[in-house]
Amino acid sequence: xxxxxxxxxxxxxxxxILRQNIREWGMYIALLVIMAIxxxxxxxxxxxxxxxxxxxxxxxxxxxxxxxMTLVIIIRHIDLSVGYLSGFLGAVAATAMVSWHLPVYASxxxxxxxxxxxxIFTAFLVAQMKIPAFVATLAGWLGYRGALQxxxxxxxxxxxxxxxxxxxxxxxxxDIPDIGILPGVHKLTLILGVLVIxxxxxxxxxxxxxxxxxxFEVLPxxxxxxxxxxxxxxxGGITWVLAGYxxxxxxxxVVLIVVLVYNFIMSRxxxxxxxxxxxxxxxxxxxxxxxxxxxxxVIFGSMGMLAGLSGILFASRFKSATTTAGTLFELDAxxxxxxxxxxxxGGLGKVTGSIIGALVMMSLTSGMNLMGIDISYQxxxxxxxxxxxxxxxxxxxxxEKE
Numbered sequence: 557x558x559x560x561x562x563x564x565x566x567x568x569x570x571x572x573i574l575r576q577n578i579r580e581w582g583m584y585i586a587l588l589v590i591m592a593i594x595x596x597x598x599x600x601x602x603x604x605x606x607x608x609x610x611x612x613x614x615x616x617x618x619x620x621x622x623x624x625m626t627l628v629i630i631i632r633h634i635d636l637s638v639g640y641l642s643g644f645l646g647a648v649a650a651t652a653m654v655s656w657h658l659p660v661y662a663s664x665x666x667x668x669x670x671x672x673x674x675x676i677f678t679a680f681l682v683a684q685m686k687i688p689a690f691v692a693t694l695a696g697w698l699g700y701r702g703a704l705q706x707x708x709x710x711x712x713x714x715x716x717x718x719x720x721x722x723x724x725x726x727x728x729x730x731d732i733p734d735i736g737i738l739p740g741v742h743k744l745t746l747i748l749g750v751l752v753i754x755x756x757x758x759x760x761x762x763x764x765x766x767x768x769x770x771x772f773e774v775l776p777x778x779x780x781x782x783x784x785x786x787x788x789x790x791x792g793g794i795t796w797v798l799a800g801y802x803x804x805x806x807x808x809x810v811v812l813i814v815v816l817v818y819n820f821i822m823s824r825x826x827x828x829x830x831x832x833x834x835x836x837x838x839x840x841x842x843x844x845x846x847x848x849x850x851x852x853x854v855i856f857g858s859m860g861m862l863a864g865l866s867g868i869l870f871a872s873r874f875k876s877a878t879t880t881a882g883t884l885f886e887l888d889a890x891x892x893x894x895x896x897x898x899x900x901x902g903g904l905g906k907v908t909g910s911i912i913g914a915l916v917m918m919s920l921t922s923g924m925n926l927m928g929i930d931i932s933y934q935x936x937x938x939x940x941x942x943x944x945x946x947x948x949x950x951x952x953x954x955x956e957k958e
Contacts, residue, residue, distance in 0.1 A: 582948060583896055583912045590916060594923030602923055605800035612798075613725065615918040616807035617642070617869040621889035622896065622910040623818050624862035627855050629893050630835040632902035633689035635856070636886050637678065637696025638863040643882025644704040645671050646867030650714040650877035651707055653721060660721045668864040674700075675860020676853060683852040697886070705879055714877040725873030728802040729809065742803030749795025753788045760784060807869055811911070814862070819907040831855065836903035891938070892917050895945040916941070 594602040601607060621638055628635050645667040652663035674696070681692040708714060716722060731744050738746075760783075767774050775783065798804060822828035833841040834851045842848050866885065871877045896913025898905030917938060924934045 583909060583916065583945075586895075587912055587916050587919065590919050590923065594919065594926065598923065598926045601926055603797065605797050607922065607926070608794075608797050609801045609805065611915075611918060611922050612811075613805050613807045613873065614922070615914050616725070616811050617866040617873070618885065618888045618892060618918065619811050619911050619914040620814055620862050620866045620869065621885055622892035622914045623814055623907055624859040625886075625889040626893040626896065626898045626905045626907060626910040627818075627822075627831065628689075628859055629890075629898045629900070630831060630902060630905045631851060631855055632835055632838070633682065633852075633855075634693065634890070635678070635689065635696075635859050636693040637674075637700055638693075638859060638866075638889060639882040639885035639887070640697055640700035640704055641671065641674055641860065641863045641882070642867040642870065642885050643877075643880075644700045644707065644867070645864040646871035646881055647704055647707040647714060647877035649721075649868055650716050650871055653716060653718050654714055660718060663721070664868055667868055668861055671860035671862070671864030671867075672857050673860070674863070675857040678860070679853040679856035682856065683849040700882075704881065708877060708879045712879060716871060716875050716877070722872055722875045724806050724810070725869055725871075726875075727806050729804045729806065731803060740800075742799040742801075745799040745803035746795060748804065749791060749799070752795075753791050756787060756791070757784055807873070810865070810869065814865070815907055815911055822907055827854070832903060835905075888914075888917060891942045894942060894949070897949075899949050900946060913945075 591603065621642065625635060625638070648670060649663045649667040652658040652666055653660065658666070678689075678692055678696060681687045681695075682689050685692075728742075729744060731742050732747075737743070760780075764774050764780065774780070798808075822831065830841070830846045830851055831854075833844070833846055834848050838848050841851075867882070870881060870885075892913035893905065893910050894900070894913070895916050896906070896909035896911070898909065898913075920938055920941065921934060924937065929937075
């Protein structure tokens with residue numbers, strides 16, 4: 557009898573948690589379903605170490621943009637300029653190294669600094685001149701496209717011969733010396749994966765204790781343990797797959813650093829709370845003493861900085877800067893943000909969600925390419941996924957209001 561009661565209680569708890577967290581957990585479920593489907597249809601090729609490693613590297617420059625775009629959407633704006641801004645700044649970095657003979661670190665710093673200035677200029681148009689973000693960033697889209705054409709006009713394609721720069725998009729972290737254990741497996745990646753799992757468990761336990769101390773509602777113990785086991789198994793599985801090829805790429809390291817920094821800002825700092833407040837209700841935030849203009853400058857400046865970093869990742873991966881760099885990047889970033897849980901109404905969205913959204917969109921592209929599906933059908937499928945994400949957002953919002 558006690559076993560039956562436990563099962564009934566367990567099912568009720570699971571249903572309750574799913575209803576409360578469906579917006580956040582839905583994208584994780586979608587990613588797992590998509591990966592499972594492509595694994596079956598490609599007979600395991602999709603989940604191979606080589607393909608997963610390439611998928612993560614291909615996702616890198618979009619994931620970085622998606623993080624910034626999520627913040628822009630949270631404060632009820634949009635940025636259409638970041639695609640060609642990213643391509644333009646990548647071309648600037650390439651020109652700085654090839655034509656101006658600047659060192660790698662100076663070229664990267666220049667591209668990122670110009671990105672911040674571009675973002676601040678956009679914020680000036682939006683916050684001070686009261687130009688709608690859609691119009692201001694559409695003008696930026698046109699302007700940066702022209703600037704990219706000007707930078708690449710003489711050569712068409714700027715080939716980057718610098719090995720250190722190209723390693724950012726194509727290289728992998730070094731491994732520890734081979735001592736005869738697990739030959740052919742990247743052992744340093746495994747060690748880092750284990751450390752991440754341990755840090756996750758410790759952080760989850762500490763957060764649970766703090767929430768209980770302040771009488772906040774927490775997951776039942778059995779569900780909390782299941783969550784720890786599931787996430788640990790997921791991280792462990794991804795780590796093992798990556799270790800089976802070349803290990804952790806430098807692109808992945810860059811993306812992880814961006815995610816950790818921005819996730820900390822959004823979840824643990826006053827600035828993060830102010831950003832959500834502005835997105836939730838700008839007028840109320842202004843009345844409570846929060847400067848909406850300052851938040852707008854911070855968000856668009858941050859978006860410009862990430863656009864510079866995205867351009868560097870893209871130029872590094874392809875070892876060149878071309879006239880078409882940045883094409884449709886902004887749309888991929890917007891789609892990733894919405895699929896990752898950002899709300900079209902503002903005030904909602906998570907940094908981790910934007911990364912999952914980017915992985916969902918790039919997984920669709922990778923899986924359909926492996927299946928040999930025509931590009932025209934790929935765009936239609938991705939469109940349907942984006943529409944489904946927005947419909948899901950509207951439906952969950954309406955349910956919360958009832």
